[in-house]
Amino acid sequence: MDSEILVNILWLAFASAALSLLIVFLKKNEKIKYLQSAVDTLQKTLEEMDEQAKLIVRTDIALNKTQEELDKKLTGLYALQRLSRAISTTLEEKHIFRKIEISHLEDLGFEKCCAFLWNTDANEFISYLHIGYMEEETEYIKADLAEKRGFYLDIIDREKTISSISLQKEMGRLEMSKVFRANSFVISPIMPKEGDKGFIFFGAGADMPLTEGDEEFIILLANQVSQALDNARLFEHTWMAQQSLERKVEERTQELSLALEEVRSISKRKTDFISAVSHELRTPLTSIKGYAAILIEEKLGALPPAVKERLEKINRHSDELVRMVNDLLDISRIEAGKTAMKLVPQDIREMTASVADLINIQCKNKEVELITEIPESLPQVMADRSQIERVFINLLGNAVKFTPQQGRITIRASQEQGRVKIDISDSGIGMPPEALERIFEEFYRVDNKINQHVKGTGLGLPLVKHIIEAHQGRIWVTSIQGKGSTFSFTLPSIN
C-alpha cells in the first residue's frame, strides 16, 4: 500500500515536473520566437539601412561631382579674371603670351597650352607660347603646322573654335590628340583687327572631361588675347610715330639752330662792318666839317654870298651825316652788347615832363596839342635815363612830324604785370598795314607825302627798338591810316 502511494506520489511529481518543463519549454520557445523575430527585424532594419546607405552614397557622389564642377567653374572664372587683368595691362606683344602661366592652366582645368601666330612675311607659324611641352614635342607640333598649314589657316580664316567635343573622330580628332599630346583640347583663333593672326591651344589628359563651359572660357580668353594684341600693336604704332616725330623735331631744331647761328654770324659781320665803316666815315666828316667851318667863319678871307651859302649847305649836310653815322654806331654798339644800359629806378612822370618841355616848342610851332596822362600811382621803372629820353624824343619827334596842325599827341602810361606800358598816340596820317611789319627795320621809311618832303635816315625807330629791347622791354605799333598811330613800349617796373 505504501509502495503504491509512493508510486502515485512519484507519478504525480513526475507529471507536475513534466508539466513545469512543458510550461518552461513553451515559454522559452515563445522567447526564442520573439528573439528570432527581433533578430529578423534587426536584420531587416540593417538591410534597409544598407539600402539607405547606397542611396546616400549615390546622392553624395552626384553632389560631389556637381560641387567639383562648380568649384572648377569658379576657379576657372577666377583664373580667367586674373589672366584678363594681367593681359589687358600688357602693352608688349610678346609679353602678352608670357602672362599665361601653368597655374592659370591648372585653374582652368588644362595641363598644356601653346600659341602660334601666322607670319605672312615669313610664310610660317611662329611659336609664341608653349607650356607643358618638352622642346622636341614643340618641334613636332611646328612640323605638323608646316605640313598641314591649310587646315590650321582655315581655323583662322573661318574664325571658328574647334575642340575634342565638336571635332568628330574622322575629322582628325585622334590625329590632333596625337600631335598635341592631349585627349581633351580646345583650339580657338586669335583674331586681332590688324597684324598677324593665329590660334591658341589648350589641352589636357584623359582624366579631364571637357565641357562646353570649358570651351567658352577658352573663347573668352582668346578674345581677350586678340584685344590685347590690338592694344599692344596700336601702342607700338603710336609710340613709333611719336619717336619719329621726336626725331624730326630734333633734326629741325638742329637745322634751325645752325641757321640761327648763321644769321647771328651774318648779323655780327654786318654790325662790325657798319661800326667799322661809321668810324672810317666820321674821321673825314670831322675834317670836312672843320674846314667848312673855317671857311664859313671867313678866317681865310671874305667869301662871296653864293659860296657862303653853298658852304653852309655842306655844313648842314655834314651835320646830318654825322647824326646818321652816330645813330648807326649806337645801333651797332647796342647790338654788339657794347653799350651797357645803366639801369637805375626812374620816374616816368618826371621823365616825360622834361621831354615834353623839349618837344613843346615844336608842338606850339605846329599848333599840336601835347597831352600827358600818367597816373600818380605809377611805379618807377628800371631804365637808363638818357637812352629812354632818346626813345621819347624819337617817338614824339615822329609824332609831331606826321601830325597835322590842330592835331593832338597823347602820352599815356599804365601798369601791367610787373611792367609799365607807355603809349604815344597821335592823330596823324597813320600808316598802311604793310608798313607796320617793317617800320622797325633799318633804313625803312614809310612811303607817304610827308616823308617825300621831310628828310630822315630810317635809323630812328630801329635805334629805339634796340634800346627798348636792351631794357628787356617790348615795342610795337598800331595804326589806322588817316586816323593816327600809337607806339607802345614796356619797361620793367619796380614792385
Place this chain on the structure above:
Amino acid sequence: MSIKAGLGISTDKDSIKAVKEAVLQAKQNLGDNVPPNVAIVFSSMEFAHLTMVKTISSMLGPIDVLGCSTAAVICNAGIFRHAIGIMLLSITSDTYYATGNITDIKYKTAMKAGEEFGEKLLAGFKSARRDLGIVFSDGMIDKNSNLIYGIQERLGSSFPLVGALAMDNLRYSKTFVYYNQTVESDAACGLIMGGNVNFGLGIKHGWKPLGKPRFITRASGNIAYEIDDIPAATVYEDYLDCNLKELRLELRRIGTFYPIGIYLPGEEEYLLRNITDIGEDGSLILQGNIPENSQIRLMIGTKETCFTAAEQAVNEAKSDLTANSAFFPKINFALVFDSISRYMLLGRDAEKELDAVKKAVGPGVPVIGLYTYGEQGPLKSIDYHGKVYLHNQTISVLLVGE
C-alpha cells in the same frame, strides 16, 4: 631650448631663385646667429629638384636635407601649388638626432628595405634613447605598410613615427625623395630624435562609417579578394549601382571619397584604406595592408567632418604636448601631413583646415606641411601600444615645443 625653426617659402618660377629666396627667408626667421643643422624641404613638381637640393647645400654648407615632392606646399601664408617651402631646424646639443635614407625599395622589397633603413637610422643614433621619427617615402611604392613593418623591426613597434608619402601633381606616376644632395624615386629618408625633445602628435580623418558591417573573408597583403564571401569589388558595384568597367573609370574619385574603413576595437576612428586599383577577378588593391577577417565598413567623408577632424588632430597634438610637461610649453614649430583626398574633397575650402591649425598653435608659430598620397602614424589606444600604421585621408599634425 631644444629645436628652433625658421620658415621660408618662394613661388618664383626659377628653381635657383626660388631656393635662394626660401633659404634666405628661413635663415632670417631662424635668426642670424642660430646655425641650422637640418633642412626640411617640400617642393611642387615643376622645379629642377636636383638643382634645388644642391643649391640648398651650397648656401647652407654641410647640413642634413630631408624632404619630398608634393602637389602643394602648406605654410603659414597659405597653400601653394607651385612653391618651394623650407624649414630650417637648429637642434641644440641636448637633443640627439640622426638622419638616413634607403633606395631601391622595390628591388630590395619594402620589408627588407624598411629593416635596412631602420638599421641605418639606429647606426647614426648610437645608444641614446630615441623619442620620435619622421619619415618621407616614395608615394608610388606598392606595399608601403611593409616598409613601416621593416622599420619597426629595427626601431621597435611602439616607437612613435610620423611619415608622409611623397606626391606628384596627381598624375600618380613618379614622386621624389630628397636626402642631402640626392633626389631619388623608389626611396625613403628619415630623421630620428631623442634626448630633450618635447612633441605632441594628433592624427584624424573624420570619415564616418556607412551601411552594414562586413567582413574581409579573403585577403593577402594589400589585396582584398572577397568581402562576405563575394568578390570585393561587388560591394562597390552594388553601392554605386554600376558595373566593373564604370567603377574603374571612377576609381580615383570612389577610392578617395569612399574608402574602406577597418574597425579597430578601442580606436576612435576606423583605419582607412584607399583603393588604388581593381583586379580582373574583382579584387580591390588597397594602398595599405588589410588583414583577413577584419570587420570593415564603407566610409564617407564630408567637408564638415573634415574640418572637425582637423581641429581634433591639432588639439590632440596640443594635449599630447602638454601631457609631457608640467606647464603648457611654447610651440616651436608645426609639421602638417595632409592627405590629398582631403584637398580634393574640400576644394576651394582647403585653406580652412590650415586656418584651424594656425588658430590652435597660435600666431608666430611656423607651420610647414605638404599634401600626401598617404600618412604614417601611430594608433593611440592601449590595445595597439602606439603601433605605427599607414593611414589614408588623415591630417596628421606634429607639434614640437620647448
